[in-house]
Amino acid sequence: MIRYPQLTGHHFGVTAPSSGVPAELHGLLHEAEATFTRHGFTLQFEPSVWTQDKAKSAPAEVRADELTRLFHDDAIDLIIPPWGGVLLIELLDAIEWDTLPPKWVLGYSDVSLFLFVYTLKTGIASAHGTNLVDLRGEEWDATSSRWLDVVSAKEGETVIQLASEQFQKEWQHENPSPHVYHLTEPTEWKSLGGTEATGRLLGGCIDVLLHTIGTPYGDVATFQQNHLDGEPILWYFENAELDVPALKRTLLQMKWAGWFDHTSGILFGRSAAQQPVQGYTAEDVYAELQELLDVPVIYDIDCGHVPPQMTLVNGAHASIQVEDGKGTLIQTFKG
Known part of the structure; x- marks a missing residue:
């Protein structure tokens, strides 16, 4: 509940x-x-x-x-x-x-x-x-x-959010727009292994969430049993500073800790941190994760340090859909 x-x-x-x-x-x-x-x-x-x-x-x-x-x-x-x-x-x-x-x-x-x-x-x-x-x-x-x-x-109510039309490539702190951001780049959501997923939202900045793995502050299994009645988790992550190999290491640790034992999909926000390392890209990591978990992986969504961003509610029932680079997030405040 x-x-x-x-x-x-x-x-x-x-x-x-x-x-x-x-x-x-x-x-x-x-x-x-x-x-x-x-x-x-x-x-x-x-x-x-x-x-x-x-x-x-x-x-x-x-x-x-x-x-x-x-x-x-x-x-x-x-x-x-x-x-x-x-x-x-x-x-x-x-x-x-x-x-x-x-x-x-x-x-x-x-x-x-x-x-x-x-x-x-x-x-x-x-x-x-x-x-x-x-x-x-x-x-x-x-x-x-x-x-x-x-x-x-x-x-019990439902809120529908649509993907942004454009996102910000780089900050211009000395030259803010009327809404602070400079939204100049066309937004394109991408997906692997499926274009929609449904579950209970849970996630955040992967850089700091990783430090709860294996601690009393990261007991996902008990939360899922006590509060979600076993419903699958629809994970979302945004990456502030992890390079690509660090991202892969963290996702593997999460899997080994059981975080992904009952998941319906993984969502990733846009990130400026994920520069390729010797040709190894974030897209490679997403593809490997999709194959490993056999659930949809949807990425470059409006979440995190590359604005703008949607508001995602931890615990809410959510459905996410991607079509032709456009995305829809439907959240229902289900007990």
Whole structure:
């Protein structure tokens, strides 16, 4: 049984469970606040958001306490970090997972590690999607903006998202567009071994999820038994920094750990990290994985560090379809 948070208000908590924002970039937060205000939301910034030292916003205990406090604050309707980082893993032992109530947390990159463990440990859905600073533009692009439709949906409802028309090849931080991104390249979803798959969504940034393999924070089998009633998992991954051989090693480790024992498909977001190594490409890895698991592998979807991105809900029932390079994701908030 999956439980879904209910968005009932417009007051959002901003905390930095991984990296905070250094002083020279505080303008990004002010821009985001102005944008959210125009959309009718209020943002409550926690102290960690404004600081950054030694690769993190604050000591692990401070970050964990701040995040936990927002969860238990009934005035906070949704939690959204400013962005990701590298050391969210330090929080995992400092959080009392069983005490956390249902509340939407939205983010990606290092934040996806929290989302993944939160859903595995509690059976509560979480939203893998854009972060706060990427929503600071004068307008939200058609793909990223669907985050609000997703977290506003009620249990039993369905949300349909379509693949983007174009994606961003490279960041131009000094020259942001009205919606921050520069969407210049035609989007093309690709597939191997089938053009559609159905299952319960689960995943995140593979760079950080891999560190839960074989730990109490990556007990996929128990989650599947206790919360999914044995339904297959439709995995999704986005890759921030792993090279191609590291990606292959990680996927094999996941298989050996039983993560793919009952899966209906594997989805991969676009990645700028997967440069070929001696002719060995990410497409080679996808083909080998498809042959190994005999399930559809769908890649270059709108997910992760190459924007824009859809909002994928860990725990939701989902069907994904690809036709002529176009894609459709149908998510139903099934208990």
